[in-house]
Amino acid sequence: MTANVEPAVRDDSQYRGTHSEEILVDVKDLRMYFPVTEGAIISRVVAEVKAVDGVSFFIRRGETLGLVGESGCGKTTTGRCIIRLENPTDGKIVFHGQDLTELSQKQLIEARQKIQIIFQDPYSSLNPRMTIGDMIGEPMQVHGIIPDPVKRNNRVRELLTVCGLEVGFADRYPHEMSGGQRQRVGIARALAMDPEFIICDEAVSALDVSIQAQVINLLEDLREEYGLTYLFIAHDLSVVRHICHRVAVMYLGHMVELAECDVLFDNPMHPYTQALLEAVPIPDPDVEHDREHKIIKGEIPSPINPPSGCVFHPRCPLAVGGCKTEVPNFREVVPGHWVACTEV
Numbered sequence: 403m404t405a406n407v408e409p410a411v412r413d414d415s416q417y418r419g420t421h422s423e424e425i426l427v428d429v430k431d432l433r434m435y436f437p438v439t440e441g442a443i444i445s446r447v448v449a450e451v452k453a454v455d456g457v458s459f460f461i462r463r464g465e466t467l468g469l470v471g472e473s474g475c476g477k478t479t480t481g482r483c484i485i486r487l488e489n490p491t492d493g494k495i496v497f498h499g500q501d502l503t504e505l506s507q508k509q510l511i512e513a514r515q516k517i518q519i520i521f522q523d524p525y526s527s528l529n530p531r532m533t534i535g536d537m538i539g540e541p542m543q544v545h546g547i548i549p550d551p552v553k554r555n556n557r558v559r560e561l562l563t564v565c566g567l568e569v570g571f572a573d574r575y576p577h578e579m580s581g582g583q584r585q586r587v588g589i590a591r592a593l594a595m596d597p598e599f600i601i602c603d604e605a606v607s608a609l610d611v612s613i614q615a616q617v618i619n620l621l622e623d624l625r626e627e628y629g630l631t632y633l634f635i636a637h638d639l640s641v642v643r644h645i646c647h648r649v650a651v652m653y654l655g656h657m658v659e660l661a662e663c664d665v666l667f668d669n670p671m672h673p674y675t676q677a678l679l680e681a682v683p684i685p686d687p688d689v690e691h692d693r694e695h696k697i698i699k700g701e702i703p704s705p706i707n708p709p710s711g712c713v714f715h716p717r718c719p720l721a722v723g724g725c726k727t728e729v730p731n732f733r734e735v736v737p738g739h740w741v742a743c744t745e746v
Contacts, residue, residue: 466632
């Protein structure tokens with residue numbers, strides 16, 4: 403996990419805004435297993451990588467849910483499954499009361515108009531052979547939202563302005579722009595379809611701290627202006643605490659804790675979450691030097707052969723005998739605070 407220096411984002415937690423109680427996205431027992439094959443001519447499946455293994459959560463309309471965890475824990479795969487860039491092995495993904503896993507390709511194209519994704523790398527997510535205007539306008543043309551070229555170009559320029567770019571950027575190519583500008587283009591492209599739900603897949607991790615702050619503030623402004631709902635996948639816990647209403651923590655394909663943002667940061671219950679937050683450095687060097695660090699022992703197990711019982715038990719300081727055999731239920735310990743641990 404990384405914990406960058408605090409970016410210069412607005413220090414007003416109330417800016418997170420309000421959200422309704424309506425559930426927009428409901429993920430139920432999501433599983434994504436990738437086959438491991440061997441053999442060049444005649445290949446056969448010899449194992450499975452359990453990238454996501456029984457994850458359940460919901461996102462309310464207008465809410466930002468943060469999804470955090472170590473690299474390889476299944477965060478990005480979860481986001482890709484929701485938008486069906488990966489076809490889940492099992493589980494349900496309910497959006498607007500409609501299970502996306504049961505849709506035909508034609509129905510899925512229609513549903514995707516309201517679900518968009520902002521990718522991590524602004525350098526590789528844009529086509530180097532297309533102008534910025536063409537890239538933003540292409541979704542509107544393909545889906546027939548604005549077939550008229552003049553009106554479409556006007557909409558492109560409007561989106562560039564909303565995202566803090568000059569209208570002249572429409573005639574530029576990606577290589578003529580900085581990383582922060584490219585990520586703004588990615589946001590403008592996502593907004594082109596007038597979505598309700600956007601998956602931010604580590605949308606600021608490839609940017610320097612000052613540019614991160616600008617993009618985070620932009621995402622907040624857009625959430626307030628357009629009533630957007632976000633799944634915010636990230637490593638930087640300081641950014642997550644600033645922008646998110648609730649936070650979910652993943653470990654080795656499993657969700658281990660979920661709670662309101664401030665509650666989780668102030669009172670983490672799962673041993674893994676506690677260790678994760680302990681790893682965040684404190685800006686005061688004297689306090690940082692004197693405080694006790696809880697270091698997680700051992701290495702992350704392989705998702706091909708995860709531990710039996712609780713997947714965290716080989717590294718857990720609270721582990722007891724039953725943890726090796728019993729899979730903990732993801733239960734609501736106190737209202738709104740869910741934990742997958744038998745010892746809390």
